[in-house]
Amino acid sequence: MKLSTKGRYGVMAMVDVAMNGDDGPVSLKAVAERQGLSESYLEQLAGSLRKAGLLTGIRGAQGGYTLAREAGEITVGDIIRVLEGPIAPVECASEEKGPVQHCANSQGCVAKSVWVKLRDSIVKALDSVSLADLCDEAKQDGGCLPPV
Amino acid sequence: MKLSTKGRYGVMAMVDVAMNGDDGPVSLKAVAERQGLSESYLEQLAGSLRKAGLLTGIRGAQGGYTLAREAGEITVGDIIRVLEGPIAPVECASEEKGPVQHCANSQGCVAKSVWVKLRDSIVKALDSVSLADLCDEAKQDGGCLPPV
DNA sequence: ACAAAAACCTAGCACGATGGTAGGATTAAG
DNA sequence: CTTAATCCTACCATCGTGCTAGGTTTTTGT
Numbered sequence: 497m498k499l500s501t502k503g504r505y506g507v508m509a510m511v512d513v514a515m516n517g518d519d520g521p522v523s524l525k526a527v528a529e530r531q532g533l534s535e536s537y538l539e540q541l542a543g544s545l546r547k548a549g550l551l552t553g554i555r556g557a558q559g560g561y562t563l564a565r566e567a568g569e570i571t572v573g574d575i576i577r578v579l580e581g582p583i584a585p586v587e588c589a590s591e592e593k594g595p596v597q598h599c600a601n602s603q604g605c606v607a608k609s610v611w612v613k614l615r616d617s618i619v620k621a622l623d624s625v626s627l628a629d630l631c632d633e634a635k636q637d638g639g640c641l642p643p644v
Numbered sequence: 645m646k647l648s649t650k651g652r653y654g655v656m657a658m659v660d661v662a663m664n665g666d667d668g669p670v671s672l673k674a675v676a677e678r679q680g681l682s683e684s685y686l687e688q689l690a691g692s693l694r695k696a697g698l699l700t701g702i703r704g705a706q707g708g709y710t711l712a713r714e715a716g717e718i719t720v721g722d723i724i725r726v727l728e729g730p731i732a733p734v735e736c737a738s739e740e741k742g743p744v745q746h747c748a749n750s751q752g753c754v755a756k757s758v759w760v761k762l763r764d765s766i767v768k769a770l771d772s773v774s775l776a777d778l779c780d781e782a783k784q785d786g787g788c789l790p791p792v
Numbered sequence: 793a794c795a796a797a798a799a800c801c802t803a804g805c806a807c808g809a810t811g812g813t814a815g816g817a818t819t820a821a822g
Numbered sequence: 823c824t825t826a827a828t829c830c831t832a833c834c835a836t837c838g839t840g841c842t843a844g845g846t847t848t849t850t851g852t
Contacts, residue, residue: 497646497724497728499734499759500809504755507758543828543829546828555827557822585645586652606779609778609781610769610770614766617769621761630754633757649841650839673797682842687801690800702799703847709799
């Protein structure tokens with residue numbers, strides 16, 4: 497039940513772009529430096545986010561990325577889905593229903609109700625928070641202490 | 645955001661023991677056959693569940709496992725925690741707080757509120773369902789269709 | 793006493809995902 | 823025409839997952 501770094505870094509990057517994109521596009525170099533992440537790894541994540549329609553890429557010098565939609569219209573769930581795939585604690589309880597949904601046995605079927613319940617609460621939690629929400633929090637809190 | 649087979653199989657096995665344990669202990673061989681799982685892999689899971697105080701092992705012929713507590717007193721969350729570790733979508737938002745909790749940077753801190761929210765809904769979903777609940781469902785539904 | 797059935801224990805191992813790096817090609821600003 | 827950036831593809835080391843194998847102990851039934 498762990499999120500991979502893709503999802504985590506992706507959210508960090510999107511928040512960074514949202515907060516620093518007021519005057520022109522934000523370069524991944526800047527994001528990488530501020531967030532302490534690898535730039536070339538970020539490139540791959542940004543590529544996925546662009547293809548999914550969450551980021552707009554601007555090439556050439558002084559280029560970078562901007563949000564493709566308003567910060568209030570992009571949820572954490574959107575980002576996670578792009579970078580980690582459909583939300584599904586177990587395959588048979590995926591958001592996106594696969595080819596045929598049948599159970600290997602009756603017991604497996606029983607547990608399914610928990611997995612569906614679990615999936616729904618994950619979806620609800622992730623979809624109820626937008627980038628704008630996170631930016632507002634950040635401005636209020638004023639950030640936290642740097643690492644030791 | 646996937647559960648590993650440990651958690652899934654563990655829940656399946658516990659439900660199986662709960663439902664078939666009325667007359668004596670349930671052997672892993674029987675569980676493996678009914679659920680279509682590897683017996684030796686199940687042994688490892690059962691070992692962890694026993695050490696964690698969820699199962700009681702009875703050795704020798706006609707031995708097997710019984711629930712160490714009543715089915716109503718064992719939640720799915722209990723099982724998952726034993727087999728997959730503390731519930732934590734990301735490390736900095738773990739149920740069990742690690743050595744020191746500080747953020748690498750202010751942006752990481754911002755996202756943290758989502759992760760905590762996410763963790764809480766996962767915990768709530770998993771802790772609100774007991775083995776007894778799953779058994780009741782199973783008896784009502786009467787199982788579902790076998791695989792194709 | 794002995795054979796069978798079970799829990800219990802440990803080591804190892806193949807595979808795939810994760811978390812990157814490397815090196816380039818294209819595009820645009822100055 | 824140099825520089826800074828996106829964009830693209832291939833590769834790779836490491837680690838967790840999902841097992842298998844092969845034993846030992848313990849208990850029951852004959």
